[in-house]
Amino acid sequence: MLGTNGWAGSASDLAMWREMGLTWGRDSVGPGQPDSPRDPMRVDRTGVQYNSELPPVVIRNNRNGVRSLLLLAYTPKWNASVPGDSKSAPVDVDAWKRYVDAVVRKYSAPPYNLRHFQIWNEAAGKLSGGQVQASFWHGPHFNEDRKLSRPYERAMQDYVERIHLPAARIIRSYGAYVVYGGWPDQGGLDNFRRWLEYRSPLYDERMLDQVDYIDTHYLPVHELDPLYEQYVKHGPARGIWQTEIGDTYMKDPHYLPRYFFEFAAWALDREWNDPNKYVSMIYHWDGYEPFRLTHRGPPARTYNVSGQSLVVLRRTIAGSLQRFPAPLAFGGDTSGTAVLSDSDIVIQVSAATGWRSVTATGVKPPAARTTTVEMIDGLTGARSDGENIALTWKDATLNVRFKVPSEVNGPLAKPPRHLAYIVVRRAA
Template sequence: MHKLLTPFAAGAALLLGACASTDTLQPVPADRTFVNFSGVCHGSVNSAPLWGTALGWDRFDFSWQSFQPQRGKWNNAYLEKYCQRILAAKAKGVKFLPILDYGNGWTADGIPEQEFELGGRVYTVNRRPDGDFDVAGYNKETVNGRPERILIEKRKVSARRMSQRFVPDDQIADWEQFVRKTVTALKAEPYGVEYFQVWNEAHPMSSFWYGDMDTYMKNVHLPAAKIIHELGGKVVYGGWICGESISEFVAYLDRHNAWDSIDVFDLHYFPLAGMEYLARALKERGYEDKGIWQTELGFTAGANFIGNLYPRVLHWALENGWDRGDKYKLFYFAYGTPNDPKAYGYRRGLLLGRELNYSGRSLETLAGVLGGAPLELYGPVRSVPALKPELDERLSSLENFRVGNRIVSAVHMLPNNNAKIFVDWNGDLDTIHIDYENPLLRLKYPELDPARVAKIERVSMYGTRIDLTDRLEKDGNGSAVNVPVREPDRKEFRYTDMPENFLPEVFYTVITLRGE
C-alpha cells in the first residue's frame, strides 16, 4: 500500500510545509558546524569512536580538592595529568570545557546553619549533634486555614561532604586563588582553553551544593567570573537544573544583576522550549548575543532521543542568530557506560562498553549527513503530508539544511496513538499507518532543478541508505521525490534487547548536488 494524501492535503502542504530560504547575504561562520555544536561529558579521547567527527567538545571536572588537598599545598601532578588530557583532545580536533568544582573538603567548621526560600519552597541546613548536617526542603501550604511546611525531603549530609559542597565566607579568598591559578594554567598555550564552567548544578537539593543560592552567587559564581574575565577567559554558568523552573533562574539573575558576569547561559536536561524561553529573556534584557548551551542532556536508553532532538535544536539555532560557532551547543551525558546491567547508567551513554550504543550510532549517522561543512537553513521545502519545524519534541516535524553540496531534510513522523497512526494535523487530518506496508512521504523542492541533483538518498536513523535517485521527478520548475516512511530493513530495528514495538521516529533525505 503506497499511502499518499488527498489533493486537498497536498494544497495545505504547500502552505504549511515550507521552510524559509537561507539569506545568502549573511556571511556563514566557518565554525558553525555540527562537530563544533556537539559535545559530550566525561569523554575518553583515547577511545576511537566519534571524536572529531560527531564530537567536537569534551566537558570534564577540574577538582579544587584534588588540585589543592590542603591550604598552601598544590598537587601539580594532578594539573599536569589534566593538561595532558587537553592536549590529547586537541590532537583530535576536540576542544575542552573544564568544570571548576567543588568545595575543597578541608573543614566544615565555617559552614553556617541556614534557612532560606527558593521557588516557593523553604530549605533548611542544620548542624547535628554529631557534627554532620541535616538538609531539608519543605513546600509552603495552607492546612486547615493555617500556613504549614510540608516536608518534601530530608537528607543527612556528612561534615566531609558539606565541606565539598559549600564555600563559606572564610574560604572565598581560597576559592579565588584556586580559580586564578587554574585558569592561568589552562588558558596558556599549548592548552589554550577559552571557556570555563563555574561549578555544576548549584541548587539546595541537587547534591552538588548544600546552601542558599544567594551565597552561591556571592561566594562562588561572581568571584570566579570576575577572575576568569580578568584573565581573558569566558564564563559558562554552572548548569541550571531541570528540577527548578527557568523563570526562577531568570529572576535569580535579575536579583543579582548577574547577566554581565556570564558569557554562556547553561541549562541541564531541558526540552528545546527551555532554550527558547531563555533566549527570549536574554533578548528582553539586551543580551541576545550571549550563548545558550546545554552541557548535560540525554542520559537515556531511548534510541530516538538524539535523532528527534538534535535536528530541531540546530534548526532553531539557525533561526535565532547563530552568527558564531560557539553560540549554541549540546553536550550529551555521558560518553560511555560499562556493558554491565548492574552498572550505573547502563545503556544510557553513547558507548556501551567499547561499542557504540543506540544513541552513539544515531549521533554518528547525524554527524555523517550534517557534517563536513558549515550549516545553513535551506528552503523552501514542502511535504505531503504537511510537516513544519516544531519546538515540541512530541510533535512531528521537518527541518531542512544546506551543508556544503548537500541538502538535508530531517523528517520526524511520530505516531499519535498506540496503533502507530500518524495524523496530518497541518493538512486535512487524514491518517497514515507508519508501521504497515509501505507508506510514503512526498518531498517537494520548488526551486531545485532536477538537473542539479547528482544523487538523492534516504538515510535511516542508524545509517542504512536507499538510493532514490531514479525516483526523482520534475515538479513544475522544481523537483519532488516520494520517500519511504517505514524502515527499509526492518530487522535493523528488531533487536532482541529492544522493545518489540520500537518505532524509529526520524529519517533523513540527503540530496547531493552536481558540480558544487
C-alpha cells in the same frame, strides 16, 4: 556544537570522537587543597576521584581539534559550611578564589590556551520535583535522607555572592569566558531568569553581568527560545549551551539524532555566527549501560546504537550547514525538519510504517535538473532500495514519496516510528 562529558583516553577513542562529530569535552579540575589550607595548591588532576593527569589530556585535545571545558568545583571538606559536605558553600571564600585563580592562570596560558571555564554544577534551591535542596548545592538543614532535609533559604544568594561572582571576575581577568554552572531542568526557567537578574547588594552587580554563556541541563530545544530571546539575541550573553543532555533519555534511540538535528536547524535560524555560540554535551560518552554512546569493553570499545546514530548524522550532514528556506508539508503520521548541507537538501523524518510524503514549496531545482534522492536509516546508515523512494520536482515544488519499512527502528515502548534522512543531492 556536539560535545560530551569526560575525555577521550587514547588515539582510538579520539578516532571514535571524530567519527561521532564530538568536538568538546568537559570534566573536573583539582583537587585544589583537599585536606587543609596548608596543602600545596594542585590543579593537575581530573576525573571524579582526581585519578588522571589533566595537562596531557588538554594538550592531546588541542592537537586533535577537541576543545576542553574545565568545571570549577567543589569545596574542600575542611572549608565546607555544612561540615564535611563538599557540595556546600565555602566558609573562607578566599580559599575558593585561590583555587579558581590557580586553574584559570595555568590553563588559559600556553601551552593550553583554554578560553572557557564553568563555575560549579547545578546550583539551585528548591526544585520543582519536590526536592527542597539541589543535588550539588547544599546548605543548612541538608540531610542525605532527602525526606529529612529542609529548604536552604539563601541558596541562590549564597551561590551568587560566594561562588559565581568571585569566580567570574577572576575568569574574565585572564581574558577567558564564563560558562554558567548548568541550571538544572527541575529548577524552572522563570526561577533561572530571576536569579540571573538578581542584583547582589554585596557586589552591586547582577549574576547576568558576569555570564558569557547561558547554560542549562536536559531541556528540549524549543525551551531554549525564551533564554535566546531575552539574553542572546541582543546580548549580553554570547550564546546558549547545555553541558548535560542525554543520559537515560538515550534509551530512546531517536533522542540524540533528533535533538542535534533540531538543535542545528534551530541555531541556523538564530544567527549561528560563532562556532561556539551553541553547544550541547552528552552525559556520558562511555560506560556499560547499553544507551551510552560507546561500550568501553573489554575486549575493545564499540559503538552502542546512540553512538552509531551520531556517526550516521555526521556523515549525512558533513557539509557546510545553512538554513532550509522553505516550509515543509508532510503526509499523514510524519514529521520532520530540514537543513542544507552544502548543496544537499537533508530532511530528517520521523514516520509510521507505509508510504509517506514530504513537500517543500519555494525551492527551485538546479538548472541542469540533475538530482538524486535517497533514504538513509537514521540509526544504521543503511540506504533504502531505490524503488522505495521517488522524487518529483515541478517548478518550485519539491515532492518526495518514500516507503517506511514495516520493521521500524524506534523504541518498542512507544507507537512504532522510524527515523530516517531523505537526502536530495543537487548537482550543478
